[in-house]
Amino acid sequence: MEKGYRLSAATGLHKGDREYQQDQVELLIHPRSSGCVMGVVADGMGGRTGGRKASDQVLMTARQLFGRHSPNDDDPGELLQRIGEEAHTVIRLTAISAEQEPHSTLAAFLIEPGGECHWVHSGDSRLYHYRGSKLLARTFDHSFVQALIDQGRLTAEEAVSHPNSNVLMSCLGTEEPPNLAGQKTAPLKIGDSLLACSDGLWQYFTTEELGSVLHSLSPRKASEFLTTKARSRAMGGGDNLSLVIVKVEALAEDKPGK
Numbered sequence: 001m002e003k004g005y006r007l008s009a010a011t012g013l014h015k016g017d018r019e020y021q022q023d024q025v026e027l028l029i030h031p032r033s034s035g036c037v038m039g040v041v042a043d044g045m046g047g048r049t050g051g052r053k054a055s056d057q058v059l060m061t062a063r064q065l066f067g068r069h070s071p072n073d074d075d076p077g078e079l080l081q082r083i084g085e086e087a088h089t090v091i092r093l094t095a096i097s098a099e100q101e102p103h104s105t106l107a108a109f110l111i112e113p114g115g116e117c118h119w120v121h122s123g124d125s126r127l128y129h130y131r132g133s134k135l136l137a138r139t140f141d142h143s144f145v146q147a148l149i150d151q152g153r154l155t156a157e158e159a160v161s162h163p164n165s166n167v168l169m170s171c172l173g174t175e176e177p178p179n180l181a182g183q184k185t186a187p188l189k190i191g192d193s194l195l196a197c198s199d200g201l202w203q204y205f206t207t208e209e210l211g212s213v214l215h216s217l218s219p220r221k222a223s224e225f226l227t228t229k230a231r232s233r234a235m236g237g238g239d240n241l242s243l244v245i246v247k248v249e250a251l252a253e254d255k256p257g258k
């Protein structure tokens with residue numbers, strides 16, 4: 001990005017109508033490099049404690065590896081892959097020792113100083129990149145219903161209410177190595193927004209609705225609005241939900257009239 005900019009961010013987490021909170025979310029600020037941030041969402045599965053252990057492990061792994069990351073020297077795409085691989089390995093070891101079946105999704109983005117951005121995901125937690133209110137890119141779920149959509153056997157609208165909508169084809173902690181789909185996004189510009197969220201949030205909104213909210217509200221207000229609206233639309237049957245938003249904004253002196 002040529003002009004000066006700042007990153008504005010917020011996170012959101014709600015238990016929904018479930019008895020236990022198994023989602024985890026965090027925004028990590030690099031300890032030694034200004035403008036380097038990472039957003040992580042993990043949706044744990046596997047019973048009362050198993051799912052939370054899995055999502056906790058994803059965040060713990062992200063914190064450890066991100067803290068050792070050297071922007072401008074290390075490959076950000078490789079870092080995100082390592083987070084997924086190492087978290088998967090530890091979750092598998094937890095399953096063996098505890099005789100549980102903990103699993104977790106992963107949706108993480110890494111913004112480097114200067115605006116370069118990479119992301120990775122596994123499962124049905126999603127990442128979105130908007131420019132203003134226009135969607136530039138989003139991830140596609142590793143799920144049974146997404147496979148049906150890809151085959152032309154189901155529409156995106158039908159997938160939301162499909163009885164197998166929660167069946168995943170890949171995530172962390174399974175016997176098979178996870179599909180860790182990585183991508184380098186378009187270079188970030190002023191007015192761009194990034195959203196990482198679990199299915200407890202995105203299933204209640206269209207792509208256009210999310211873009212409108214992210215464009216018109218600050219990250220904090222957008223997080224509050226989306227959480228409240230998702231809770232309302234769930235009508236008492238809401239899942240855990242989590243989200244992290246980062247918005248690229250102009251510095252005060254670069255704004256019109258300043």
